[in-house]
Amino acid sequence: MNSFHFQNPTKLLFGAGMLNQLGQEVSAYGKKVLLVYGGGSIRATGLYDRIQQQLKHIQAVVHELSGVEPNPRLSTVRKGIAICREQGIDFILAVGGGSVLDAAKAIAVGVPYNGDVWDFLMRKAEIHSALPLGTVLTLSATGSEMNGNSVITNWEENLKKSFGSLHAYPKFSILDPTLTYTxxxxxxxxxxxxxxxxxxxxxxxxxxxxxxxxxxxxxxxxxxxxxxxxxxxxxxxxxxxxxxxxxxxxxxxxxxxxxxxxxxxxxxxxxxxxxxxxxxxxxxxxxxxxxxxxxxxxxxxxxxxxxxxxxxxxxxxxxxxxxxxxxxxxxxxxxxxxxxxxxxxxxxxxxxxxxxxxxxxxxxxxxxxxxxxxxxxxxxxxxxxxxx
Amino acid sequence: MNSFHFQNPTKLLFGAGMLNQLGQEVSAYGKKVLLVYGGGSIRATGLYDRIQQQLKHIQAVVHELSGVEPNPRLSTVRKGIAICREQGIDFILAVGGGSVLDAAKAIAVGVPYNGDVWDFLMRKAEIHSALPLGTVLTLSATGSEMNGNSVITNWEENLKKSFGSLHAYPKFSILDPTLTYTxxxxxxxxxxxxxxxxxxxxxxxxxxxxxxxxxxxxxxxxxxxxxxxxxxxxxxxxxxxxxxxxxxxxxxxxxxxxxxxxxxxxxxxxxxxxxxxxxxxxxxxxxxxxxxxxxxxxxxxxxxxxxxxxxxxxxxxxxxxxxxxxxxxxxxxxxxxxxxxxxxxxxxxxxxxxxxxxxxxxxxxxxxxxxxxxxxxxxxxxxxxxxx
The missing domain is CATH 1.20.1090.10 (Dehydroquinate synthase-like - alpha domain)
Structure with missing residues (x-):
């Protein structure tokens, strides 16, 4: 066995109905929330409405970044960073599978950085801080809900690169298996x-x-x-x-x-x-x-x-x-x-x-x-x- | 499977030589350290000196609570709490096995509590905060190095009771297998x-x-x-x-x-x-x-x-x-x-x-x-x- 460091601070809330604890979890981090999601499936299943209701309960001011791609794109991440800066976002809530979560992490580390987020993926800069981030998982696959990794695609250069940082671990992840039925x-x-x-x-x-x-x-x-x-x-x-x-x-x-x-x-x-x-x-x-x-x-x-x-x-x-x-x-x-x-x-x-x-x-x-x-x-x- | 919450924020530093990172880890939490340990074994093995050296490097002011018993006693915990309050301790460093770690946790939660620490073990009060705590493990056994549990014995009443709290998780634990050779x-x-x-x-x-x-x-x-x-x-x-x-x-x-x-x-x-x-x-x-x-x-x-x-x-x-x-x-x-x-x-x-x-x-x-x-x-x- 080699020597190692290990730390994983993410809080898991696992089980049917755990979505009802979303508002309470978010409220610890502030009122201005960026809701990040992919296509229309969370609207079709009613999840979008349930989440908005939870955020309404805590009087959150919600901004949205939708349309995150299956292989999330640098251009989308940049768009999210711009919204966070313009609106003074306190907390990022990612709802979806690994791609949405990865995009949200890249946004989270990009906001406080005084340069282009792509630097982190090209190993040109180190990550020292991030906006706090939480997730509601809708797809069992990547583990992104309990790690600090993110994979982002730069289509202009046909490059797909990754980063990992303790700062990018979600504060909490809600894992409700019933959300994966569909x-x-x-x-x-x-x-x-x-x-x-x-x-x-x-x-x-x-x-x-x-x-x-x-x-x-x-x-x-x-x-x-x-x-x-x-x-x-x-x-x-x-x-x-x-x-x-x-x-x-x-x-x-x-x-x-x-x-x-x-x-x-x-x-x-x-x-x-x-x-x-x-x-x-x-x-x-x-x-x-x-x-x-x-x-x-x-x-x-x-x-x-x-x-x-x-x-x-x-x-x-x-x-x-x-x-x-x-x-x-x-x-x-x-x-x-x-x-x-x-x-x-x-x-x-x-x-x-x-x-x-x-x-x-x-x-x-x-x-x-x-x-x-x-x-x-x-x-x-x-x-x-x-x-x- | 039942629904659950899970969170474990403790950082592990595992492997031969990890003790060399002790000073750096402690330095994040302040200068005034309470060193908690058991009998004389850590002096006999030279571990005591290595720890003092690490703490000296960061100019820590070290107070000591030694003689923690194999079934750690409420009286010892109370003594530790008194030292922390009198000396304005910033950080508790526990060096030993499960008993020493458990005592240190009880001290950590007891210090900011405006009552007797035994209340927590008799379920008469809830834990809301704790002094930060780190550990150097010398015995593989209880898992206390990566959980928020503590078992304390009250000899006056022949009672042995436990508590568990997220606040009592060590900030870090140094796990060096060579320290268990003896x-x-x-x-x-x-x-x-x-x-x-x-x-x-x-x-x-x-x-x-x-x-x-x-x-x-x-x-x-x-x-x-x-x-x-x-x-x-x-x-x-x-x-x-x-x-x-x-x-x-x-x-x-x-x-x-x-x-x-x-x-x-x-x-x-x-x-x-x-x-x-x-x-x-x-x-x-x-x-x-x-x-x-x-x-x-x-x-x-x-x-x-x-x-x-x-x-x-x-x-x-x-x-x-x-x-x-x-x-x-x-x-x-x-x-x-x-x-x-x-x-x-x-x-x-x-x-x-x-x-x-x-x-x-x-x-x-x-x-x-x-x-x-x-x-x-x-x-x-x-x-x-x-x-x-």
Whole structure:
């Protein structure tokens, strides 16, 4: 186990009806609220009205930033920062999935900064403060509700970059599983792939002697696998939705499950370059790329892949070589993704070989990526080519 | 899964050498520090000098409260509160195991309170603020380093009571596994029993549909079982000590592993009444009582005990009834405690039947205890009698 710092101050309010505590939570931070959300779905479901009612109870003055995109854009973030400054906003309330939350975090850190927020994503400046921020989650997927990370896309430059800061942790997040009943099947699928991928990035680590952390990772994977198909078959099954929601949050809450482990994140970095050019859902890219990344790297530390196959997928080791066991686990991952309806080839999404070089080159802009097996440009190109 | 609130703001600094960051962490909170510790072990190991050096670097003015007892006493807490008030202390630094940390928390909440701190333990007053507090942990056991709980003994009235408050969470805790190398074997054993017992209190729950939380609990139990015996055989095995330290912290860090589960805590409440009369180590009482509690209650919800036996102890279910599987898991728990040298009968510690009535009566002072199976006075008496 490596040495580490860990802190996660976010308050979770989890369960059906927790939305009724929204007003009280917000009231601790001031009256002028920027409400950030995406498309019209929160209006269609009535959530928008329930939130306005909560804010009305505390006599909040509400400004709005709507239309946050699935891959949230720098231009939208800048618009939010401008509103906050013009209106003297005290508190940002993000209502939606990971994209809305990520945009809200970027706005929160951008407001008190005396420069352009993009500096933080290009590692040109450090984050020292942020407006306080709270969230109401409507999609189980990214863990953004309990971490300080944000991923923003700059379309002018086709760059998708991320930052992480203790200042960007939400003060509170309201997690009501019933709000996810109306999530379309394909987005539920994306959420499942997303949270599993987050665990993969931490679990497939070069760090050894981390038995507790490995088991915590496996616990989440097993629970997602069990509950994902139930939620897809019965979208309003409370227990399945609640289990998924908790898994999504714990899968990426500041690294709680992987303290002291070097993380990988190569597959995320490759995917960001794919979706920086093609506006596909992040999880679609991950579903395609991850099993290919696994095949490309597994021999580096085969024992972790053997353990994954046996403990997570229940592969029986008897009569098989280590390599066969590891490959059976990778195949089980691909089969599961396919069974729930996630894509397995970039060509299914209309992406061909034309931008492979550009994507590979941009992935390694800051140097080799990944820790389980550090990948250079040629490695990345091969993984993308395996995924076409 | 039940609805829940969860928040845990404590910052962990984990790993060999993290003590070097102590001064910097303390400096955020002020210059006047109350250093709280137990007996002379931190002087013998040189830890005392290293801490004084860190505090000297930041020009701290250090006052001391030493001699905190293994079951920390109300009288000691009152003494600490008096020092803080007289000296205008800014920050409390607790160096030691759970007892020292618990005493420091009670001092921290007592200082700004305009009454006697014992009110908080008798539920006569609510905690609204506290002095800031940090810890350097020297014993893996109670999880006090990352929660807001404290257990204090009032010897004048033979009462041992607890409180929990968000205000009592340490601002930071330094967890350096090398500081536990010199912990005597019997205290290492107590720590192992203590952390396993904390998981039991959460895992044996009446709440259903909590697959992730159950697995998180099992993950800790398996890891403690594997690493406990290694640490006992090789006290300076870094990895084993590190794994135990992380398990102890995660086992009781504000309920992270059991969010949405009703906890039990009956066995702890019974044990508190035993050690309120007889000054035995908390973990000795738990080692004796827990397998008997298990035997007394397991039929209430046998499936959880079957799962415990199979997943944690690797009991093969083939050819056995559910009851036989459950009992094999309970026996495995007792055998493990015995193997590492923990006691199995109160008579081993010189405790006979004379105070059984008094202990049973005091346990249920505020009503029946426990959630897995609520226990009245007669139930408690039977469990204590099984333990004589």
């Amino acid at each position: 999530v379309p099947a394909n987005q539920t699928v994306n959420g499942i792939v997303d949270m599993m991928s987050h665990v993969f990035e931490q679990y497939f680590s070069p760090t050894t002697n981390t038995p507790l952390q490995e088991r915590l990772c496996e616990s989440i994977l097993q629970t997602v696998i069990e509950n994902g198909e139930i939620a897809l078959a019965s979208p309003d099954n409370y227990e399945a939705r609640a289990n998924l929601m908790l898994c999504g949050t714990y899968a990426l809450n500041g690294g709680m499950i992987s303290v002291g482990m070097q993380n990988d994140w190569a597959t995320h970095m490759i995917e960001h370059e794919v979706s920086a050019i093609y506006d596909i859902a992040h999880a679609e890219g991950l579903s395609i790329l991850f099993p290919n990344w696994m095949k490309y790297v597994f021999k580096e530390r085969m024992e972790r892949f053997v353990q994954f196959a046996v403990r997570v997928w229940g592969i029986h080791p008897e009569g098989r070589t280590e390599e066969e066991i590891a490959l059976a686990g990778i195949q089980a991952t691909r089969d599961f993704f396919t069974r729930i309806g996630a894509p397995s080839r970039l060509s299914e999404l209309g992406i061909d070989a034309k931008d492979v070089d550009r994507m590979a080159k941009e992935t390694v802009r800051f140097g080799p990526v990944g820790a389980f097996k550090p990948l250079g440009e040629a490695d990345v190109r091969q993984i993308i080519e395996m995924s076409l | 912990v005597p074997a019997n205290q290492t054993v107590n720590g192992i029993v203590d952390m396993m017992s904390h998981v039991f209190e959460q895992y044996f729950s009446p709440t259903t549909n909590t697959p992730l939380q159950e697995r998180l609990c099992e993950s800790i139990l398996q890891t403690v079982i594997e690493n406990g015996e290694i640490a006992l055989a090789s006290p300076d095995n870094y990895e084993a000590r590190a794994n135990l330290m992380l398990c102890g912290t995660y086992a009781l860090n504000g309920g992270m592993i059991s969010v949405g589960m009703q906890n039990d805590w009956a066995t702890h409440m019974i044990e508190h009444e035993v050690s309120a009369i007889y000054d035995i180590a908390h973990a000795e009482g738990l080692s004796i009582l827990f397998p008997n509690w298990m035997k007394y209650v397991f039929k209430e919800r046998m499936e959880r005990f079957v799962q415990f036996a199979v997943r944690v102890w690797g009991i093969h279910p083939e050819g056995r009834t559910e009851e036989e599987i459950a009992l094999a898991g309970i026996q495995a728990t007792r055998d493990f405690f015995t193997r590492i040298g923990a006691p199995s009968r109160l008579s081993e510690l010189g405790i006979d039947a004379k105070d059984v009535d008094r202990m049973a009566k005091e346990t249920v002072r505020f009503g029946p205890v426990g959630a897995f199976k609520p226990l009245g006075e007669a139930d408690v008496r039977q469990i204590i009698e099984m333990s004589l």
